[in-house]
Amino acid sequence: MKKTVLTALAIITSAVTILAQQPEKLNTSEIYEAVQKLNFLGTVLYVAAHPDDENTRLISYMSNHLKARTGYLALTRGDGGQNLIGSEIRELLGVIRTEELLAARRIDGGEQMFTRANDFGYSKHPDETLAIWNKDQVLSDVVWAIRKFKPDVIINRFNHTSAGKTHGHHTSSALLSMEAFDLANNESAYPEQLKLTDLWQPKTLYFNTHWWFYGSPEKFKEVDKSNMVSFDFGAYYPQKGLSNNELASIASSQHLSQGFGRQNIRGTEKEYIEYLKGDFPKDKANIFSGIDTSWNRVKGGQAIGDILYNVEKNFNFKDPSVHIPELIEAYKLIQRLENEHWKSIKTKEIISIIEACAGLYLEGTANTPTLSPNSDLKVTIEVLKRSKAKIELKSVRLLPLNETVNVSTNLDNNKKYNYKINGTIPSDTKYTNPYWLNKKGTLGMYNVENQNLIGLPETPRSITIAFNLNINSTPITVTKDVVYRYSKPDKGELYRPFEIIPEASARISDKVFIFENDKQKEISVTVKAGRDNLEGFVSMDYPKDWNVYPEQQKIAITTKGEEQTLVFTVIPPKFQSEGFLKPKVNINGKIYSKELIEINYSHIPFQTVLLPSESKIVRLNIQKRGENIGYIEGAGDVVPESLEQIGYTVVKLNSKDITPENLSRFDAIVVGIRAYNILDGLKFKQQLLFDFIEQGGNMIVQYNTSRRTKVDHIAPYDLKLSRDRVTNENAEVRLLNPNHALLNYPNKITKTDFEGWTQERGLYFPSEWASNFTPILSMNDKGETPKDGSLLVAKYGKGFYIYTGLSFFREFPSGVSGAYRLFANMLSIGKDNINIDHKLND
Numbered sequence: 001m002k003k004t005v006l007t008a009l010a011i012i013t014s015a016v017t018i019l020a021q022q023p024e025k026l027n028t029s030e031i032y033e034a035v036q037k038l039n040f041l042g043t044v045l046y047v048a049a050h051p052d053d054e055n056t057r058l059i060s061y062m063s064n065h066l067k068a069r070t071g072y073l074a075l076t077r078g079d080g081g082q083n084l085i086g087s088e089i090r091e092l093l094g095v096i097r098t099e100e101l102l103a104a105r106r107i108d109g110g111e112q113m114f115t116r117a118n119d120f121g122y123s124k125h126p127d128e129t130l131a132i133w134n135k136d137q138v139l140s141d142v143v144w145a146i147r148k149f150k151p152d153v154i155i156n157r158f159n160h161t162s163a164g165k166t167h168g169h170h171t172s173s174a175l176l177s178m179e180a181f182d183l184a185n186n187e188s189a190y191p192e193q194l195k196l197t198d199l200w201q202p203k204t205l206y207f208n209t210h211w212w213f214y215g216s217p218e219k220f221k222e223v224d225k226s227n228m229v230s231f232d233f234g235a236y237y238p239q240k241g242l243s244n245n246e247l248a249s250i251a252s253s254q255h256l257s258q259g260f261g262r263q264n265i266r267g268t269e270k271e272y273i274e275y276l277k278g279d280f281p282k283d284k285a286n287i288f289s290g291i292d293t294s295w296n297r298v299k300g301g302q303a304i305g306d307i308l309y310n311v312e313k314n315f316n317f318k319d320p321s322v323h324i325p326e327l328i329e330a331y332k333l334i335q336r337l338e339n340e341h342w343k344s345i346k347t348k349e350i351i352s353i354i355e356a357c358a359g360l361y362l363e364g365t366a367n368t369p370t371l372s373p374n375s376d377l378k379v380t381i382e383v384l385k386r387s388k389a390k391i392e393l394k395s396v397r398l399l400p401l402n403e404t405v406n407v408s409t410n411l412d413n414n415k416k417y418n419y420k421i422n423g424t425i426p427s428d429t430k431y432t433n434p435y436w437l438n439k440k441g442t443l444g445m446y447n448v449e450n451q452n453l454i455g456l457p458e459t460p461r462s463i464t465i466a467f468n469l470n471i472n473s474t475p476i477t478v479t480k481d482v483v484y485r486y487s488k489p490d491k492g493e494l495y496r497p498f499e500i501i502p503e504a505s506a507r508i509s510d511k512v513f514i515f516e517n518d519k520q521k522e523i524s525v526t527v528k529a530g531r532d533n534l535e536g537f538v539s540m541d542y543p544k545d546w547n548v549y550p551e552q553q554k555i556a557i558t559t560k561g562e563e564q565t566l567v568f569t570v571i572p573p574k575f576q577s578e579g580f581l582k583p584k585v586n587i588n589g590k591i592y593s594k595e596l597i598e599i600n601y602s603h604i605p606f607q608t609v610l611l612p613s614e615s616k617i618v619r620l621n622i623q624k625r626g627e628n629i630g631y632i633e634g635a636g637d638v639v640p641e642s643l644e645q646i647g648y649t650v651v652k653l654n655s656k657d658i659t660p661e662n663l664s665r666f667d668a669i670v671v672g673i674r675a676y677n678i679l680d681g682l683k684f685k686q687q688l689l690f691d692f693i694e695q696g697g698n699m700i701v702q703y704n705t706s707r708r709t710k711v712d713h714i715a716p717y718d719l720k721l722s723r724d725r726v727t728n729e730n731a732e733v734r735l736l737n738p739n740h741a742l743l744n745y746p747n748k749i750t751k752t753d754f755e756g757w758t759q760e761r762g763l764y765f766p767s768e769w770a771s772n773f774t775p776i777l778s779m780n781d782k783g784e785t786p787k788d789g790s791l792l793v794a795k796y797g798k799g800f801y802i803y804t805g806l807s808f809f810r811e812f813p814s815g816v817s818g819a820y821r822l823f824a825n826m827l828s829i830g831k832d833n834i835n836i837d838h839k840l841n842d
């Protein structure tokens, strides 16, 4: 899938940077489009909740067809979803999805914005969403985005009247956008923002409607569309050789972690936006009607327009450098604009056009991809001018190190100029890290104190190069981030951002350690050096009642990037207890307690993320029966590893391995999440699995989605899956059958075992089942009827079949002790003598 997308990408023009990291190099078609955009002063903001919610057809159309500045405000970074390309979840998945959005925007031409809201998982109702998010903070961030981006038109992805019918985050995004539309121009709303930006009133608010909101295309045809504006999202762009919807498909295919790689679409495609509030456009063919989107929009703009419309009209595709004198004149006039908003946007745009027209190549590459503060940085500068434009390179300055090379040379056509700048990374330089992860947040919110960072997709890079140029006797400074450039024999030239990392970081081998009895465990801590000749010692923070020895251990690492692993012995208490292990690396009295995580995928730039290094340790009071478990993996979960932690022997099985001989080795077969949705081979093995139960085995099936199961009978008795779910992880759990073996043997399960669960109780519970099944638990979200299908058990022959939609796959990696104890009972049911039998057979 990855490969297909990359091939598709390669077809697009060079501004779409293959492998995402290469610097932008515009060809003349792209320069021309940039001039067209420079001459359009109108702005559209699209609002939704998650990465992948955005209608890339609309964003691409606004940006490429109408030439508008187009932004996508995603309230969250999508941390709560699942990752189809790797093991990163939660915050790390949020980082990947942020980068995937940026990759999509590089293709559809939009800009990306966020709020501080955290995607904490599914919620059924906006009331629940807005209780977990800090509603006031998220609203403040939407107002902030509007005041800063200053859209003429806002388009909501979701219907603000759909509470309870879709994801609560979705409806919330529309509700907050409605509210912010009225607040952005109100000086008593979030007045502290007005020190950094000013009031703004968007003209019109729309909802990006679609036939699926009406049930079918036929029903939508009948709908009165007098308050709707329509577009042909299939518009063709000859300069790109692509249709708008084709470009949009390539953009949304960047969401690889969500499995959004898909085929391209072409051809005419009518879509509608529905008027919600503000001014309804007089001319329905133009959503900017009534707004002057020409240079006349700004005071002093007319003279700029006189120059730049001429450049657009007479654009020289063979030699765009002939336009430099006019562009410089326009640049000078832009500098005199009183309107700071348009001045800053248009300055940035025109500098990049001048740079491209002049055939300038300006780059500063570090000799290493990472450095820690106080280390020496060596940067190689490359400057090239590939045109007849008259350009003098005055100086090159490394910031914030303030090391300068004074040059004062007129650049010859196509002659390469190289310079070296060396300096020491200042000791107070901040580590490269997503700014929203620097401080601990809450379940619903990231903690960001610096108002200027709020909304930005990424942390601005700290080390940059300023190229001070004289173009047609006008001083212009072009600033670039320092990068790291390298090559691989099988990949060619590659780029990585240059990053500042701590001199030491530490990671523990696992995120959760389960102690099933009072035996000690050896736990390894790996220290990574961020610089050469690292020496210090490592100790551990741990909860009281636990013990860790030795107290501290020495480390000595000679080369940057190398690691040293230390083993600590961790001794649990004799009773149930849990807490956290936190390694501390002491280098000359400075303590480092973060883990450095690298995220490396080819469709997004390389990322490093610093997170607190900690592992949960849980001393369980747990009994269990049975030993050998066969695990049929579904969509991927860490349940097998978790069961090994409590002492089971787990063998992973694929469909081919399911034979009567193999099955006879196991006490229980556990089926991983969504296995019946994705494994084609299982339908041929269902009878063998049922025979295994009949002969005395236990079979536990975890959740599958109710649609698209690949077997007719998921259980040996009738069982109907539904979309019932309980999303509140603290929802009350009622024991329907307190005396049932599942709740008593070998562990006595009480309500305490349902405390401390995470994200949700469970999903896709069966709603109907044969009388052979006994429901064990009852639960429901607020305002809903009791759901009794979360844990169902049936005796079949000599064994037991259990179906459970409880989210063990989420609870195990969080070290939730009650989840382990309940699962041990599920595996143990009917196994009272099995350990003795095994011993007799040995």
Ligand SMILES: [Zn+2]
Binding pocket: 049, 050, 052, 053, 167, 170
């Ligand atoms: Zn969504």
